[in-house]
């Protein structure tokens with residue numbers, strides 16, 4: 283496929299690599315593994331057993347996060363109102379031609395994904411799903427005014443590769459679409475993204491790494507307005523993580539018009555970092571003995 287190459291990750295699940303962004307869609311540890319541990323487990327979907335839930339999946343891609351979400355919510359007999367935002371139709375289209383990808387899911391989930399791929403929507407008694415193809419920065423403004431989300435998954439390419447969906451301005455639009463007790467979940471622990479979320483009034487939690495042998499200090503970030511959390515998959519930010527938010531790495535990505543190119547966004551931030559008095563991020567790394 284032009285610009286998109288198939289990748290088999292270490293848990294055997296398929297993923298893609300984008301030549302345009304020069305990045306894989308998932309961690310090489312495992313596409314399925316990443317979805318389960320970074321997005322679905324921290325969502326605590328059992329809370330929605332026999333209840334209704336509104337979900338926004340930004341950068342839907344191949345659709346792993348939502349496929350596993352659908353699978354769990356079918357079991358929980360939940361009523362789902364779902365929107366997916368994605369700029370490129372091809373990843374899902376390609377994945378559905380892959381036998382092993384189809385085998386990962388319950389046939390009902392494959393039916394939903396096929397409908398989303400062909401028609402951009404799926405509706406039955408319990409599920410009402412719309413996949414919107416376009417730039418998430420614009421499409422987020424076209425979501426129905428009356429809907430606020432219980433869960434927002436934010437799964438774009440890394441901030442240095444795709445800064446447009448991590449800007450302070452884009453995150454502030456998400457703030458307006460989330461419920462007080464809603465969760466915004468992302469795999470990134472980028473200081474710039476965390477600082478923007480903090481400045482927008484969110485409380486930040488670290489998603490606990492699942493593998494004890496893992497050298498990573500974080501599996502991502504869960505942001506919510508509700509301070510009190512009873513969620514075994516998250517912890518408060520450590521001292522090291524809090525200090526990270528005082529370094530130059532915390533300078534936000536800015537995109538005031540919502541139309542800037544990634545090159546422009548990165549250049550503005552680079553200049554702001556150059557003239558900033560904040561702590562050099564390398565000194566922070568040294569202090570905490572990071573490579």
Ligand SMILES: C[S@@+](CC[C@H](N)C(=O)[O-])C[C@H]1O[C@@H](n2cnc3c(N)ncnc32)[C@H](O)[C@@H]1O
Pocket residue numbers: 306307308340341342343344345346347367368369370373416417418419437438439444446447
């Ligand atoms: C890391 S991949 C997503 C992984 C995904 N959640 C999955 O399960 O495959 C990032 C996705 O963001 C999409 N993307 C990039 N820029 C976007 C934008 N401005 N608006 C919406 N989607 C965008 C890419 O097309 C790609 O599918």
